[in-house]
Amino acid sequence: MAIDGVKIIDSDDGYDIYLTITERYKDGENVETILQDVLAQAENFCTDELYSEIYWTALAYSLWKIGFLNDEIREKALAIIKGGASQMWNKVFEKSQKSRQKALDKLALQLKSENPRPLKRAKITKQKTPYFEEGDVLSIQMQQGYGVCFVSAVDQTPRKLEYHLACTRLLQKEPPSMDDFLKSKIAGSKNGGFLRADRWFNHKDLKELLPHLKKIGKVKFAPFKLGELSPAKELEDFYNKITADPKVWGFRLIDTARFVEAVIEDTDKSVAR
Known part of the structure; x- marks a missing residue:
């Protein structure tokens, strides 16, 4: 350490x-x-x-x-x-x-003495309702085209609400489908053990990007670990993660489907199982 x-x-x-x-x-x-x-x-x-x-x-x-x-x-x-x-x-x-x-x-x-100014507990206000849930698959509309990501985690405490969005390498002209998502690649470790594609947004910043995000489905994850938690706040942060050079950043491309155990919902096909 x-x-x-x-x-x-x-x-x-x-x-x-x-x-x-x-x-x-x-x-x-x-x-x-x-x-x-x-x-x-x-x-x-x-x-x-x-x-x-x-x-x-x-x-x-x-x-x-x-x-x-x-x-x-x-x-x-x-x-x-x-x-x-x-x-x-x-x-x-x-x-x-x-x-x-x-x-x-x-x-x-x-x-040897009491702290004259101990930390105070934050005043807890009404907890926010998350925009998305873990497992949601989202289409991303950018100036450069469409991408796709999934919500790898939602971290909520009484004082914060944060979203971890893992971007695949997909970048295309048309809105992506769940089939496009499952056929895409994603950044991972060289041994394939964990993802290196995560973008980390707080609730306030993600609100500004909601017009560019659309849920297209939901999946159940196969076991995986997040190997990187990158803070982000702008639409351009998605594009940078999608187009990052594997040789520069030291990751390999892995089939996204490897991290998906089951498709729970497909908006286009109205599938729920």
Whole structure:
């Protein structure tokens, strides 16, 4: 796991812990449930002395940040700080152990008192109704022609609504059918194990593109993994993904049908099964 610096939240593990706790807290989840989920992963994080230090200090800081640090985790983190920064820091960055200790000493002062400005939970408004569902197949009308994509995931929490749209390589003059979709190719890993064709839109940005999108069917997916999550907000982002050069971006073209277990709905043929 990458370590970018000596600060308390300055590594992949630190960010994972911090974001898990703060984001789920802001979504309104029970703090004890969140904490138990993070504690259940302790063995996966604490693989050696260095990563144990990162885990417990990041956990303590994250709980302090939201105003729910309990005595047990506070004392665990303070004991680690008192024992001193791991000598392994000098192997991560040259002569970094002293700098890390300064960050730990600052944390100790924070942990010994309550956070005067804990993060607040977001005010949850009425949840939005998604425009599309997972498995929907969509025609894309662009200046360059028509493309096609499918909704690989809809990510909804009380504070956000995001859509993952996987574009196939189809680009033609006429509106695509489900047959066109199933005969198309899609970007995938060189071993074919996961897709590399995903575009990621938030609810607000996708609303602007709705006049260019039309549902033409729905499928049930065969098992697959998403190997890439690319943020997007404009119609041109679809075209760029559809026409990306495999040699430049290091992917292979795979039959789209490989990722489809069944066609549930075909708008043109009025098929529902």
